[in-house]
Amino acid sequence: MRCYCVTEHGQPLELVERPAPQAQGTEVLLRVKAAGLCHTDLHLWEGYYDLGGGRRLKLADRGIKPPLTLSHEICGEVISAGPDAGPVPTGATVLVHPWIGCGECATCERGEENLCLKAQSLGIVRPGGFADYVIVPHPRYLVELDGLDPASAAPLACAGVTTYSALKKLGDRLYQDPVVIIGAGGLGLMAIEILKALGGNGAIVVDIDPAKREAAMAAGAFLAIDGKADDAAKQVIQATGGGARSVLDLVGAPPTVKLAMDASARGGHIVICGLMGGEINLSLPVIPMRPLTLQGSYVGTLSELKELVRLFRDKAVSSIPVTRRPLAEVNAALEDLQHGKIVGRTILVP
Structure with missing residues (x-):
């Protein structure tokens, strides 16, 4: 499968060919249908956050190093699941909650995985959506769209x-x-x-x-x-x-x-x-x-994402402006974001 990866911070994302992953244990395999480009992706591409006063919080200091497959705003089609995943909606188009924690600490048990100190977030720690396929560690992170357009719905996972x-x-x-x-x-x-x-x-x-x-x-x-x-x-x-x-x-x-x-x-x-x-x-x-x-305020919880999807579905909420681009144009899209040329969201489509 194709992956567009940060192999060196600040340099164009590189096309890498890899074998398509296989779902193991509780994992679910998705074929990516839409992957949003977020300003956080720009920070990850640069490799640091600006703390002011000439200080930087480097990704490497958090144990996050290239290669990185970006995009945490992901909609995809459920292809298969591991033997321990239980029932999964095979063939359904779903939105992924990417803000995944360790699943074991008190923070995760409160349902606040987005605040976990051992985060396993897709597109940051785990490979994200700028690829043909993505692995989701458990089906509980899948939110069914029930008719919402994947490209318009993908930004719900972050923005x-x-x-x-x-x-x-x-x-x-x-x-x-x-x-x-x-x-x-x-x-x-x-x-x-x-x-x-x-x-x-x-x-x-x-x-x-x-x-x-x-x-x-x-x-x-x-x-x-x-x-x-x-x-x-x-x-x-x-x-x-x-x-x-x-x-x-x-x-x-x-x-x-x-x-x-x-x-x-x-x-x-x-x-x-x-x-x-x-x-x-x-x-x-x-x-x-x-x-x-x-x-x-840092992103949101899985329960909040489910509430939000219901709100958009039940009240027919208008989507924000979305520009669809082929995944192969990811570097041009990243450059446009860096220079403030994007109104709304850019969605990369494999």
Whole structure:
């Protein structure tokens, strides 16, 4: 089978021919039908996360080394299963929950495998979807699509469940005030659609790219603000009637966190998902005196992904803009992502 692999960080993915894997034990073999390209794939391709101050968290320091088969947003057809897998929906098209843990620790037993310290995530630790086939370690990670389009559904495994989990952390504020969403890439557009499906009060979007602001307005945002504007924070404060009570930062860079704090009302709740990187200096008395909540959110749980798929299926939620490209164009797609040319999501199709 074909695999497009990171064999050297920062260099083009290499086409590698391998024997098609065989499902063993509880494993399930899928023929990949759609594989999403995520900004996390860009970090994995580069080989590090920017911690700010010239410091880097290298993948090698986490025991993750090339060759890597990227893509954790995977839809595929169930081909076969190992002898210990039990009943599996052979022939069905499924979405894969890629945020897999060790399955044995207290965190995994709570259903929070995405937070496991011994993560086995597909497309990061285990081979992912930029291949003809992928092995899923257990059928419990398969979510049936029930008629959803595979290419449109693939981003639910990351962009979808990440923003769904983050929005849930804002609680009843979703229904009381507009949510300020910083970043109108694939995650931002997904957050707008999920917010609408949940019956939320709507979104005010901030982005530096005019095309992405236009896409956010087309998706139903109340307002789209240029993040580069000198008065961006003042525009948010004015649009929210005194400051944002809920902010979702899907970029996670020093300027966006500063904007989130500057634009928040007293008692504001800021949830940061983005991993763009860098560092910030905080005046600590500001946190309790305002008082602000700064919360991180990392992808989502298997149960949240199942909830999200039901939400999209039952409420016929609109998909975000998706550009389908042949798997062989993965390096061109990665370059487009690196240069900010993608609106919505790029889906690679073997």
